[in-house]
Amino acid sequence: MPRRHCARHGLREQVGRWTEPRDVILDVLSRSKGHLSAKEIYDALYSSHPGIGLTTVYRTLELFRRLGFIQKVASPDGQARYELRTEENKGHHHHLICLRCGKIIDYQDFADEELELVKKTEKALAQKHNFLILDHNIEFLGLCDKCRQAAGDI
Amino acid sequence: MPRRHCARHGLREQVGRWTEPRDVILDVLSRSKGHLSAKEIYDALYSSHPGIGLTTVYRTLELFRRLGFIQKVASPDGQARYELRTEENKGHHHHLICLRCGKIIDYQDFADEELELVKKTEKALAQKHNFLILDHNIEFLGLCDKCRQAAGDI
DNA sequence: TGTATTAATGAAAATGATTTTCATTAACTT
DNA sequence: AAGTTAATGAAAATCATTTTCATTAATACA
Known part of the structure; x- marks a missing residue:
């Protein structure tokens, strides 16, 4: 399993288990310039990882937010959007x-x-x-x- | 039926029909200092006007917003809140x-x-x-x- | 290197705010 | 006063998000 971001961000100590969904979701977020909604992340992942459920996307985003890796923004269209925190x-x-x-x-x-x-x-x-x-x-x-x-x- | 606000705001020309729910909802809004959610307005009305449904509250708020009488604010608790526009x-x-x-x-x-x-x-x-x-x-x-x-x- | 432990997952159901549907009611027109 | 049709209310539908719970799999440890 790819440990790309796990090593890159030094996450191992902060998260219980580093899993494929977490890895790939972080990857999508870091690839994308803009702010993505949970559904948009789910859709972006669907072709390469059809197994990853929307529930997991929500849970992972909440984890990343708790860890301070991403910022959540309320959008007037009803869906929250998320962006990776950078320098x-x-x-x-x-x-x-x-x-x-x-x-x-x-x-x-x-x-x-x-x-x-x-x-x-x-x-x-x-x-x-x-x-x-x-x-x-x-x-x-x-x-x-x-x-x-x-x-x-x- | 009370025409309090209808006259007061010169609404007659702008709204098709001036009804009791519209009258009372506007009254609640103008009485309240703060920002009310649809549910809060519904609850505030329940004792005096148990007939007025939550649906009507939403519809009326949307009407008032279109007319520019109120402002809608997204609250992080998930419910939108509304305040009367004043000078x-x-x-x-x-x-x-x-x-x-x-x-x-x-x-x-x-x-x-x-x-x-x-x-x-x-x-x-x-x-x-x-x-x-x-x-x-x-x-x-x-x-x-x-x-x-x-x-x-x- | 298996194997046990238990955190993480995914599907489906639940939730909660808001919107839509549709038959009924009532405000305004004449 | 009676007809027209906009407005209403109850219930169902929607839509984003959360919860539940049985299953899977990441890590620890024998």
């Missing part, structure tokens, strides 16, 4: 989301300016509302290139 | 969301600073990704006062 995107949750097809695009621009404002806001809000702030989200919603055309450019 | 909150979608109970708090602080950054970012992103930006969301996720205590303040 670049670590700590950033800034997205461009298409309301029509659910596609999610990361952006890095203005990250510094945003971060400054976010930190300032965070501190003030935590105090004012006695809230323990653990995370934040900044997202822009609209229509992606493809869907603008499909929708007759509105 | 103050119009154009702002800035929320403090509790990951444990789903409670949503609006905030206005830093709205001006945020808006400036948002506009700048929006323009640049729209151009770079050929995206038609229709809306944005800024949210802070964490634990509300009550849930911090329930969770032993972590």
Whole structure:
């Protein structure tokens, strides 16, 4: 069985058993640029590994999230989407989301300016509302290139 | 039948028929400070109007959203929540969301600073990704006062 | 290198929010 | 006041996700 990612990520110590599904799902995630839904991962795997069930995909994604390997993003089309955490995107949750097809695009621009404002806001809000702030989200919603055309450019 | 809100909001022209469920649901929304889920609205109505079904609540919320009277916010607990659009909150979608109970708090602080950054970012992103930006969301996720205590303040 | 242990899997059923269907009711038109 | 048809409510359908449980297989250990 391929141990590609197991060695690569030093997972052995953190996960009970390193299995084929976990290996292949991590592989799909690292191959893909964008954010994939559970169903999309299941479909991508189906031709090469028809045995892997959707249940396992969900369970594995939840495991990876717990381990901090991936980030889960709620998409307005109802399916959650997941992306591998990399050095670049670590700590950033800034997205461009298409309301029509659910596609999610990361952006890095203005990250510094945003971060400054976010930190300032965070501190003030935590105090004012006695809230323990653990995370934040900044997202822009609209229509992606493809869907603008499909929708007759509105 | 009470026509309270029908007159108040000048709805008659915009909606086909003004009905009791629509009237009462709008009433609940305008009475409530926070963001209510469909189920919460249904429950709030149950004692005084046991006849009104959950289906109608959903349909009415969708109508109100189409008309621009309310704003729908996705909550991480899985249920969408809705708030009446008022003069103050119009154009702002800035929320403090509790990951444990789903409670949503609006905030206005830093709205001006945020808006400036948002506009700048929006323009640049729209151009770079050929995206038609229709809306944005800024949210802070964490634990509300009550849930911090329930969770032993972590 | 087998073999036992038990974590991980997959199929099917369960869940929970939301949507659809369809026969009935009632708001508005005339 | 009566007809038209939009709106309703109950039940069924959907859809993403979770749970259950019997089976499989990764690791430990003899």
